[in-house]
Amino acid sequence: MKGSFFDELRRFNSFDFYSFLENVRRQDIERALLKEPLGELDFLSLLSRNALEYLEPLAQRAQKSTLANFGRVILLYAPLYLSNYCDNECLYCGFKQANAIQRRKLSLSEVEREAQEVSRGGIRQVLLLTGESKGASPVSYIKECIQAVSRYFTSVGIEVYPLTEGDYVSLIASGADGLTIYQETYDRGLYGRLHPRGPKSDYRFRLDAPQRAAVARMRQVNVGALLGLGEFQKDVFFAGLHGRWLQDNYPEIELGVSLPRLQPQAGGFVCAHPLTDRELVQSLIAMRLFLPRAGITISTRENSALRKNLIGLGVTRMSAGSRTQVGGYALAPAEEGQFEIADTSSVDEVKEMIVQKGHQPVCKDWQVL
């Protein structure tokens, strides 16, 4: 038994982040710039305000590292929303139970029509998403959906509510090969306030989900935090530590980290700690240097111009042509999606943008065996 990342987190229970970050000196950053691999406190130093002065040399190093590990290649995928029924009350989410939005769950034939439409655009890796409703979208339904889309894609990931190890085993057997699950915020108190009701209020069950998936032998495991809910330095730091802990204990997984930034959504949630572009770039670079082998995803939450500039700084994976409504590709629903899409470019336009940046857009990077 390898314990849990929960125990790792506890090491920082009485750690004074504020004073550490305020006291990072120039020489700490300069030392971190030359170090490989970075220790956890080097990583944290790179998230300090003083590190912003070193953004350019840090970016240069991040680019070198990304090039050596991943080459001039960006992987493309698209999300496919299956159902927006949800028993949770996440204060920041467009799908929360209290929101008076049109609820919809795709039938299997609709799922197939959506899959067909996504794959027509050239996408070969798909990410299936659902709200958390064991009634509307139980594991058996997710399983059927994986089977329904598998002939259109070479890789099927899932971003669904946390499951048991046994459920992950069963979804892998149906053809899933990637799991994406974000802790949203690693700050336990804040997590409790943001998720007041519903099964998602169980912080620990969600925190251990990536580990259960790794034990179930999921190939790709993506972790992350929704930046803007709490202080970004802490959440980026813990997301990085979570990634490193998984990589150390389950070296077989292909680790991915995402840095989604909170955008305005239905329900009028006001982002308490909005990140500037500069801080997002700082986070991305620090993550790249701390976890040189991790894939890093930037979704269409970010606009096209920013996404273009992030290529080469550490990003390895991008969504393209995304729709975040249930049935958004083929069924053209009127209702709002889970979040607002900032980059509305088509798959071909995203590919063109990547080519302009001297990289190769790649749609297939695995096939389920």
Add this chain to the structure above:
Amino acid sequence: MEDQLIIAGQAIESRFFLGTGKFASYPLMREAIVVSRAHIVTVALRRVDTQDRRDNILEYIPKECIIMANTSGARNADEAIRIARIARAAGCGNWIKIEVIPDNKYLLPDNAQTIRATEVLAKEGFIVMPYVNPDLADARRLSDAGAATIMPLGAPIGTNKGVCMRELIKILVQEINLPIVVDAGLGRPSHAAEAMELGASAVLVNTAVATAQDPALTAQAFSLAVRAGRIAYRAGVAAPKDNAEPSSPLTGFLR
């Protein structure tokens, strides 16, 4: 005397093998192959999309090349075996580079699983080129299992650190009666020349070429360095010694 590299009975025209991952585009990859005259090129099956008419990597590989699929992404022998079979069915031929990597942090291979996959695939008629940590006992096992070459790593993949495993590779060259192809970690043409001077039969390079400012020119430099290194090996260029050797030896009077 002719110096022809033969693998599995087939004459190989270049001792410089090129990997096709990490390039900024398929046309740039093709140019690097053409300019360097690489004869064997490796292709990761995970990236081959036979359904994509516009962007199938195989379309960009010159006809005269031998395509060697690799099992990148395999975590154990069973996955490597399945990938090899899928590769053959997808039209990649029966040359296979076995890569079994259960460690995504350092990307180091698992020799035991690689030996198991080699046993199975060699029996199925594949020309098997296993990528391994340089280890004499394992190289012997691979040879017994029917491997066509042994491909020890020079240094961890993508590190550009050169022939860090020099002494162990030298032992493989001396003891194993199969072509030794140094794969991974070669960052500069001089590294490739060094591997060839040691007596390697060929080298395989990917990252250093694919991520260079000018991949074609870099591939050409590697290719020339491989030729120079090979000629040096055949010429018997003096190996470095651990101790100084006086040019007027003390026993020189005993003539």
